[in-house]
Amino acid sequence: MYTLYSMQRSGNSYKVRLALALLNAPYHAIEIDILRGESRTPDFLAKNPSGQVPLLEVAEGRYLAESNAILWYVCGGTPLAPESRVERAEALQWMFFEQHALEPNIGAAYFWLSLVKGGRDLQTHALEDWMERGYAALQVMENHLKTHQYFAAGQLTVADIALYGYTHVADRCDYDLATFPAIRAWLRRVEQTPGFVSMDWSPEAEIDDPARLAAGA
Numbered sequence: 001m002y003t004l005y006s007m008q009r010s011g012n013s014y015k016v017r018l019a020l021a022l023l024n025a026p027y028h029a030i031e032i033d034i035l036r037g038e039s040r041t042p043d044f045l046a047k048n049p050s051g052q053v054p055l056l057e058v059a060e061g062r063y064l065a066e067s068n069a070i071l072w073y074v075c076g077g078t079p080l081a082p083e084s085r086v087e088r089a090e091a092l093q094w095m096f097f098e099q100h101a102l103e104p105n106i107g108a109a110y111f112w113l114s115l116v117k118g119g120r121d122l123q124t125h126a127l128e129d130w131m132e133r134g135y136a137a138l139q140v141m142e143n144h145l146k147t148h149q150y151f152a153a154g155q156l157t158v159a160d161i162a163l164y165g166y167t168h169v170a171d172r173c174d175y176d177l178a179t180f181p182a183i184r185a186w187l188r189r190v191e192q193t194p195g196f197v198s199m200d201w202s203p204e205a206e207i208d209d210p211a212r213l214a215a216g217a
Helices: 011-022 042-047 067-075 085-115 124-145 158-167 181-191 203-207 210-214
Strands: 002-006 027-031 055-059 062-065
Touching: 002 011, 011 067, 011 085, 011 158, 027 203, 042 055, 055 067, 062 067, 067 085, 067 158, 085 124, 085 158, 124 158, 124 181, 158 181
Parallel strands: 002 027
Antiparallel strands: 002 055, 055 062
8 A cells, every 4th residue: 555645735745645536546644744844854855855745655665756757656557547659648748737837836826825824925026927827827728628628538637637736726826717717617527527535635534534434434
């Protein structure tokens, strides 16, 4: 069983938790609060020298970092990873797009505006650039989704999971999705997928749910 080091409110961490939930893959979650410096301890840095989450222990003492690399690992050989060569490349194309166009802008705005107390004042100088580049990334996604239900292979794939992580919280950090109807429809499609879980969900919360225990679940 995997051990996943993640932060509940991190979009990058959520992407991995969502993929594991969609695959119904068991894992043990360990919460790492990067705002409290928990990813900078000697013990954690020995596992991941970059000091970032998510981090997945795939075998004893063997760790994978970088959210999209982890996604590709856990989704490989499942319906979430396209089989054909070109469709795999298309999925990777959108995952690279997510990391260079979406996450550095919408992800950064979400972190500083939604998670860090006083973050807006600390990052006033950067906010305008984040908004401009973030909206440009959303427009690229909108244009694709005007003629496609999903981002690769005509079905939900690892590419959609990667892009969903921060797109679904864009409205929490000043982005207005009102002019992106195709994106809004796509978000709803992802959320209607069997096995979908929200960012707030955790495997321990489900296990500890008294109602589920009483029902013998």
